[in-house]
Amino acid sequence: MTPESELTTSESTQPIATFLVFRGSAEEPQGFQEFKVPVEEGMVVLDAVHYIQQHFAPDLAVRWNCKAAKCGSCSAEVNGKPSLMCKTRMDALPLDEPVRVSPLKAFPLTRDLVTDVSWNYEQNKRITPFTPKDENTDAWNVRQEDVDRVQEFRRCIECFLCQDVCHVVRDHDQKDAFVGPRFLVRLASLEMHPMDAADRIPFIKEEAGSGLCNITKCCTEVCPEHIHITDNAIIPLKERVVDRYYDPVLWFLRKLRGKA
């Protein structure tokens, strides 16, 4: 059966959505290509992309793994909004106009919907890893309430949607001076870990560029894991930087009490 005949037979029962999908690479011609896709109940944008691969464009480049909003692979921009394609329901989109699917804008294009996100992996490498206070204890005694916040941060699936939406990373291209919200979240998860011994405050100020964030909260809005990136991670980190550099007495007192 050709795709066309499939469309006509299903037309009477199924609504058809028009997709404009970004195609091309640095070397190939770029632009939006139009596809018609029958819409099923409960369908998500990634289903449509797979339909397009199977019926019209077998070589369409796209990343995905879990199809369950758990791995953070299928990040793209749907109608301009950074989204997980596997989590974006078709019935939440206005289907009287074309659905535009394009790659993350903040990162260099590889091909079609795939971008080169290696910059993010480089940022992670710069961060001092978890440094246990106590190497020898068999099992740690840690209260749930002391790790609730850290667990919130550790829910991050590294989809990099927050990186994509953050204007510091995206527009101003200050990628040398700012690690982006994802890695401020990671830094917060380490700094607030009750059993961590390392001090990352100088790094957060000097190299991670915490001062460049001007708390627009765009990152928090797109986070599929609903992590309170700005309120719970970035603002407290900024406060710690201020304490350290501008209120050393307070910092010293905190250090005496435990975790600075």
Added chain:
Amino acid sequence: MVQNYETRYECHHHDVLVVGAGGAGLRAAIEASAQGLSVGLVCKSLLGKAHTVMAEGGVAAAMANVDGEDGWQTHFKDTMHGGKFLNNWRMAQIHAQESPDRIRELERWGAVFDRTESGKILQRPFGGHTYRRLCHVGDHTGLELIRTLQDKGVHSGMDVYMEATITHLLMDNGRIAGAFGYWRESGRFIVFSAKTVILATGGIGKAYSVTSNSWEYTADGHAAAYRVGAELIDMEFVQFHPTGMVWPNGVKGLLITEAVRGEGGQLTNSEGERFMKNVDPKRMELSTRDIVAKAIYREVKEGRGSPHGGVFLDISHRGAEFIKKKLPGMYRQLLEFADVDITKGPMEVGPTTHYTMGGLRVEADSAQTTVPGLFACGEVAAGMHGANRLGGNSLSDLLVFGRRAGIGAADYIRQNPGVPVIRDEDVDAAARELITPFEQENGENPYELHRELQTMMQAKVGIVRQEADLQSALTDLQGLAERARRVSVQGSRQFNTAWHLAIDLGSMILASQAVAHCALQRQESRGGHTRLDHEGYNDYWARHNSTVRQENGDMRIGVSELPQMPEELAKLFEEAV
């Protein structure tokens, strides 16, 4: 001596090449690095996106934090019971003994598990585990595990090659010499020379249409190792997890974690009956997966199913606050994908292809396969779980045997000095094979072939099997194998998903043949393998594993005798459980 191929291909040299960056591969790579070796880690996806990230319910270890009576002996016994005694006893023993240490180690590397009131690692009940044993983080334990290992790994000095696919293993006189593959992004070929290779490529679930597995589970490790002479065992044992989503279509097969039942979820049929009481009145919903999956299958088959062809699973009696705290991922998954609020009412569930118990035969202590220098750990290895895996025993398996594979590889290198040599012709043959789909015109569409394979396997080699279906599956598979050789793809080699699938198809079909052959051979029903025409256990098969290996280009199916459990372990089963 510089080999000719080195002038023509991108080449990397390592002591240890680890293929796969899930829990098993990462743990192996960390260990091999700690042993002072040069390690390369290759994975098909971005780092941190392997299957392990999707694991939900927890990781099993007899820490006895919640139930003080627990200990490795009980964990060992539960694992053997769950596997219907087809497990390699030594692997089950090592696993039960070493899991608690691997968990504590993970905590020292930064993992943050849920806590008990008194500040220990919290443990939850799961099917087939006598005690509350699964350490967990809500219902996203795998994410915690993989991120911890990833962050530890990138600071351990290894080289990571992400979005690269290994297609061939390379040999030097019966000893492993390296691997061949391609970058997904550019399509360019890469040669890795290595003294040892550790396979940690995961399972084969993408050969089925209703599956909880991602595109990565295409049996690459199974196929590549088989082609260089490694032995596979127990391939008929495929785990169908009882609770996958059945609706909407796009998410059919997506997993609903066993933790829902662990936390008190109840299964009912369309008549409101808790049908598990007819099958396993003692353990009810927390019976082993093979038993629950078959019970659901029967309810549906006999007309007592839910509207979308499953049964009902209800956790709402535990209250909204509890559910959102303990099962936040499930709450959102059902709400976002199926418009079902599980704090208010039941969800519909049905069996989904989930896990591959079969795989590469390995030595229990070192994780070495039957090919010298080739190691395997995680889901691609076999023996640990026998005929049926207990929930939570995979994540612990990855940590225990990932580490052991790293040590095994280091020992092997110490005992076998010298650098194996890769042959030019092997490299060229691999490259030629991969290019073929671009050179054939008007061939088959890989997506269409894949769909046919999945539908066929689901129907004929699925949760229940019988001779006629299996025979017909083997005929179908032969046809599919021939057609797969004629696939054609267009476009460039840059991130060409059709080409990637065209290559993966060969591995999937090969593994499917192994599954179908072994399923035909085993004339009994046990764990993940159910024969309608051979119900119940059989004494002969209770003592034998199935084996698969390549001989003169043909797939040779056979049996091997189960290793004998030593007296002191056998005695454990005489005491009351």
